[in-house]
Each structure stands twice: as structure tokens, then as C-alpha cells.
Amino acid sequence: MRRRVPRWCAALGALALAVLLPQPGQAAADDPITLSTDGQITDRVGALQGRTAEVTTALNRLYDARHLQLFVAYVNGFSGRSPQDWANATATRSGLGRQDILLAVATHDRQYAVSADQDSGLTQAQLDEVSSTAIEPALRQNDWAGAAVGAAGGYDAVLAGRPVTAPAITPGTADPGGGTAASNGAADLWIPVGVVAAAGLVVLYAVRRRRAAAADGAAQPAGPGRRPAGAPAGTRPGRHRCPSWTRRPGSCWWPPTTRCAPAGRTSASRRRSSATRPPSPSPKPSTTPTAS
Structure with a gap:
């Protein structure tokens, strides 16, 4: 899932481009x-x-x-x-x-x-x-x-x-x-400073987001929808449905509460109801002679 870029980061990038691009009537x-x-x-x-x-x-x-x-x-x-x-x-x-x-x-x-x-x-x-x-x-x-x-x-x-x-x-x-040349000289000094400051803010924001995500992942207990600590790399959180059995054993982790059936069969076909029992045998006809 992609993360959306915060609006202030996009605005900061646009400001940096506007500052760096030559403006009419300036240094040109x-x-x-x-x-x-x-x-x-x-x-x-x-x-x-x-x-x-x-x-x-x-x-x-x-x-x-x-x-x-x-x-x-x-x-x-x-x-x-x-x-x-x-x-x-x-x-x-x-x-x-x-x-x-x-x-x-x-x-x-x-x-x-x-x-x-x-x-x-x-x-x-x-x-x-x-x-x-x-x-x-x-x-x-x-x-x-x-x-x-x-x-x-x-x-x-x-x-x-x-x-x-x-x-x-x-x-x-x-x-x-109107002294535009003098102002251009001052702009040449603060433009690099502004660019460096903007880059520093972006890097700081990225580092803080990464640390926060790492801390959140360490503190969150494993459960449905999360891969537990120590699970093989490349595994994914289980869903309460199994579309097919196309993965090699051990290549995908599923929660213990979910059973996966082979392809072409549903999980429901493997469940047996305790209320369903084999039919009882029919009683044999009596061979005792009846009184006439």
C-alpha cells in the first residue's frame, strides 16, 4: 500500500522549484x-x-x-x-x-x-x-x-x-x-540556504516516520492481519478464506484458526458436523412363527 505524500511536503518541493527557477527580470x-x-x-x-x-x-x-x-x-x-x-x-x-x-x-x-x-x-x-x-x-x-x-x-x-x-x-x-541587480546578489546568498533547509526538513520527516513505523510494529502484538515475529520472510497476514493451495509448504503463513483446503475444494467440505451420523441398519424380519 502506497503512502500518500503529505501536502506540506509537496508544497515545500514546489516552493523550492519556484525559488530555483530563473524569474523574469532577475539574474538573466x-x-x-x-x-x-x-x-x-x-x-x-x-x-x-x-x-x-x-x-x-x-x-x-x-x-x-x-x-x-x-x-x-x-x-x-x-x-x-x-x-x-x-x-x-x-x-x-x-x-x-x-x-x-x-x-x-x-x-x-x-x-x-x-x-x-x-x-x-x-x-x-x-x-x-x-x-x-x-x-x-x-x-x-x-x-x-x-x-x-x-x-x-x-x-x-x-x-x-x-x-x-x-x-x-x-x-x-x-x-x-530599481536596483534589481543588487537584490539578485542577495538572492544568490539565501537561495542555497533555503534549499538546504528544505532538504533537511524532508529528511527529518522521513526519518521520524520510519522510526515511528518501526516502533509501532514492535509494540503491536501478533494477531489476525499481522505476521508474527519470527515468521518467514515473504509471508503475509492470513485472511479467513483460502482461494487456492498453490503455495509451497512453509512459503505462506496462515493463522492457526484458519484451515486451507486444496484447490477445487472449499473449507466447508472438510468440516464434519457432529450431528451427522451414519444411518442405523434396518431391523431384520422376525423368523418366529406366528400362532395360527
Whole structure:
């Protein structure tokens, strides 16, 4: 007979799975990501705040003029990696080509990096000029959208041989992601502790149930429905009926109060009633002659 799993054990297991499975908007935003396939903007923290159309227009203008695609990614943090390594890993994971550039911004960690292919047509000096003139001034003022617009205009300018100009600054929210990266770090600490505690509770419950079952079996006297102590292994408690005599002698224990008949016969056929006796012989006819 199977034992039913207590409801609290099932709930505990479900809670452990819910804790261990990645949740939307958590640590996945910190690891190198796959960029959105819906356009050139990946905003996981809501940094643009209604200025998506403005950034999209600037990115399209750069592509129309130079056939250069600028991708922008906003996340909370870079999961302990250097900004450049994170940006390069994300670009590789997303399959960016030679004419593709990635501007990665970590709004909570306040870091950024630019990943460009060596054959993109931009030199390191040009990349540095755009970063220092058009990107960093906007990021210092929390103008996340302005950084992307300034980058698009700056790359167009250096490829055309024009000087790079700083974009108009519109200050924004300092931490649009709400510090999710910091909370993820705290979650990474208590998740293992919670899992270990849950496993310990399950083991403790199983041990206590086993001990209780063993104690109950030792204290319960043998009787109908129980195999007595010392009975051969593999025996089973007797029932007050014997379906057949198919077991070898000694392979199955039956209570002494129950008799088992061979197959094809019932126990009742072996019982004899004390009230049933053989019929008495009929009296012999008298041979004494009768008087005439």
C-alpha cells in the first residue's frame, strides 16, 4: 500500500522549484544576453522611458547614411564581468557582424562598453572620440536615450570626417531598473540556504516516520492481519478464506484458526458436523412363527 505524500511536503518541493527557477527580470538580465530580434534596442530596465521612437530614428539615420547598424542594450549590471568582456560576449552570442556595433549600458552599475568588429571601418581613436564626446556626457546625467542618440550621430560624423558634437542633454532617472541587480546578489546568498533547509526538513520527516513505523510494529502484538515475529520472510497476514493451495509448504503463513483446503475444494467440505451420523441398519424380519 502506497503512502500518500503529505501536502506540506509537496508544497515545500514546489516552493523550492519556484525559488530555483530563473524569474523574469532577475539574474538573466545580468549575464551576457541575446539581443532582441524586434529592432536594434534591447531595454530590460525601462531606461528609455517613452523615448524609444527618438532613439530608433537616430539608429535608422545612421544605417541609411553609412550602412552601419548600432545596437543598444540596457541592463542592470554585467554580472561581475568587465564591461568590455560582457559587450563582446553579448555581440558574439547575438551573431553581430562586421557592420554591427553594440553599445551596452549597465544602468545600476553605471558602466558601459562599445563592441565593434575590427573590420567595421572605425578605428580605435574614432571609437574613443565618440565615447568621450557623445556618449559619456549623456550617461553622467542619466540621459540613457541621449547616449544612444549621441553615439549614432558621433559615428556618422567620424566616418564623414566631421567633428563630433555633444548631444542635447535631458537628465533622467538615476536607476531605472530599481536596483534589481543588487537584490539578485542577495538572492544568490539565501537561495542555497533555503534549499538546504528544505532538504533537511524532508529528511527529518522521513526519518521520524520510519522510526515511528518501526516502533509501532514492535509494540503491536501478533494477531489476525499481522505476521508474527519470527515468521518467514515473504509471508503475509492470513485472511479467513483460502482461494487456492498453490503455495509451497512453509512459503505462506496462515493463522492457526484458519484451515486451507486444496484447490477445487472449499473449507466447508472438510468440516464434519457432529450431528451427522451414519444411518442405523434396518431391523431384520422376525423368523418366529406366528400362532395360527
